[in-house]
Each structure stands twice: as C-alpha cells, then as structure tokens.
Amino acid sequence: MARIERKQIGEFCWSELCSSDWGAGKSFYTQLFSWQSVDQPIGEDCFYTMLQKEEDDVAAMYQMMSEQKEAQVPSHWLGYIAVDNVDELAERAKALGAEIIAGPHDVPEAGRMVLLHEPGGANFALWQAGGHVGTKRELEAGTxxxxxxxxxxxxxxxxxxxxxxxxxxxxxxxxxxxxxxxxxxxxxxxxxxxxxxxxxxxxxxxxxxxxxxxxxxxxxxxxxxxxxxxxxxxxxxxxxxxxxxxxxxxxxxxxxxxxxxxxxx
Structure with missing residues (x-):
C-alpha cells in the first residue's frame, strides 16, 4: 500500500470525470477498478462522487451540466496540479498565454482551484489544498x-x-x-x-x-x-x-x- 499524505507542489494531485451520464459512468468505473463510491450532494439531484479504494479517495466524478451537453462538450477527465498559491499561479499562467476558464474560487472545506486552457490547447486545473489533498494512494492497481x-x-x-x-x-x-x-x-x-x-x-x-x-x-x-x-x-x-x-x-x-x-x- 502506498498512501499519500500530500502531493509535492508541481505534481498532478487529483483527477475528476465530467460524465454525460453520471450513474452509468459510476457503474462502469466502479466495476472496472473495483472502486467504492460516496455521493456528496452539491445541488438538487446533483452529486460530486468520490471514487475510493478501501475508503481512500483516488478520483471523483460528477454529472455534466445541461449547458455543456447542449454545447456538445464530450465526457472528459480533468487533471489537477498541486500548487501553493492558486491566485498567484493563475496570474502567471495568464501572462504566459493561458486563458482562465473558471476561478480562482474556493471549494468549501476542500481547497482553492482555477481551471485553465493552456497555449498548446489543453485544459487542466491548479489545486491549492485545504482539507482535501487529492488522491490518497499511488503505485496501486486502480490509481x-x-x-x-x-x-x-x-x-x-x-x-x-x-x-x-x-x-x-x-x-x-x-x-x-x-x-x-x-x-x-x-x-x-x-x-x-x-x-x-x-x-x-x-x-x-x-x-x-x-x-x-x-x-x-x-x-x-x-x-x-x-x-x-x-x-x-x-x-x-x-x-x-x-x-x-x-x-x-x-x-x-x-x-x-x-x-x-x-x-x-
């Protein structure tokens, strides 16, 4: 077992899935990787689901919003990189040619994030950990x-x-x-x-x-x-x-x- 207390600054620390069918997607991944799931309410009939291995968070998923579906946004995984100051790094990213898609903003009791579109065309996020440090296991099957x-x-x-x-x-x-x-x-x-x-x-x-x-x-x-x-x-x-x-x-x-x-x- 390789349990993580906190990822090094500059490393990917979290992964989350935006799915066009949250329920079916949860069934697929929990069976594929033998994960457990914990649904955390984030709105009416809307959940942020922690995907776990032996009660340790390893990833997450949520239901795609209707506006994204209408815009034909595909289901996708998003990676988060650990930083010590999201706001400072967001400004630096903008100066380097990135576009801010969302944030920076707080995730209550968890941390602070910003979603970015980098000059080469890909999206990624930065994460300043609070109560949630990210993936809790590594070098194990299903992580x-x-x-x-x-x-x-x-x-x-x-x-x-x-x-x-x-x-x-x-x-x-x-x-x-x-x-x-x-x-x-x-x-x-x-x-x-x-x-x-x-x-x-x-x-x-x-x-x-x-x-x-x-x-x-x-x-x-x-x-x-x-x-x-x-x-x-x-x-x-x-x-x-x-x-x-x-x-x-x-x-x-x-x-x-x-x-x-x-x-x-």
Missing part, C-alpha cells in the same frame, strides 16, 4: 499513474509549463517520436508528445493513465462493460504495456501495466 499531454504546439506547451511550474524538460526518442519528460528535481511527473496529422479531429488533451497489474485483462474487462478499446494493449520497451479506452459515455483514458514500478494489487 492514477501517469499524465501525458498531447499538444498541438509542443514547443509552446513546454515553455509554458516549465515557466509556470518550474518543470524541467528532457527529450527522448521513442517509437518514432520526440517524447518529452517533465520532471521536478529529477522526479518524472508528466509526459508530452506532439500531435501529428494522424490526430486530425482529436482536440489537445491531458491523457490520464491508471495503473493496472494486467493491461490485457483490464482492456478486455472494459470492453465487456461497454467501453471501446481505441488502442489495443501495446508494449512500450522498458516502460510497460498500455491500452487506450473510451468509456461508454465517451471519456478517454488509458491503463498501464508498468515494468518501471512495482504496482501493488
């Missing part, structure tokens, strides 16, 4: 493992995140592409790749990878639960085996059986 940015302008995105968060970037040749590893004090915290012509029609995004012990088994289970395996289980030399999955409501995520880290059940 967030890796975050990967697919950018329309990787050079612009690299400059943005390094200046905003103090990330260091190293470039690696991988599978006929230039893959960027973002690190803090030598610890890898995220990756990035440049979107090419093959990505036509796919918006820039941060991809969330969940740790699993058996990639093939997880992909097969997702398919039996109504998900679609977009990229079948594939080996990445010296990294692990991954698959890309679209849930029944249209949100995309990945699963990874790592060969770099020991993943507990």
């Amino acid at each position: 967030p493992y890796w975050y990967e940015l697919a950018s329309q302008d990787s050079a612009k995105s690299e400059e943005f995140y390094c200046k905003l968060l103090g990330w260091q970037a190293t470039h690696q040749a991988m599978e006929n592409m230039d893959y960027v590893i973002f690190s803090i004090n030598g610890k890898p915290v995220a990756g990035m790749l440049q979107m090419t012509a093959e990505w036509q029609g796919v918006p820039p995004h941060w991809m969330l990878y969940f740790a699993v012990q058996d990639c093939d088994e997880s992909a097969e289970k997702a398919a039996t639960l109504g998900g679609q395996v977009c990229v079948p289980p594939t080996d990445i030399p010296d990294v692990g085996r991954f698959a890309v999955i679209t849930d029944p409501q249209g949100a995309v995520f990945s699963v990874m059986a790592s060969t770099m880290d020991s993943i507990d059940p």
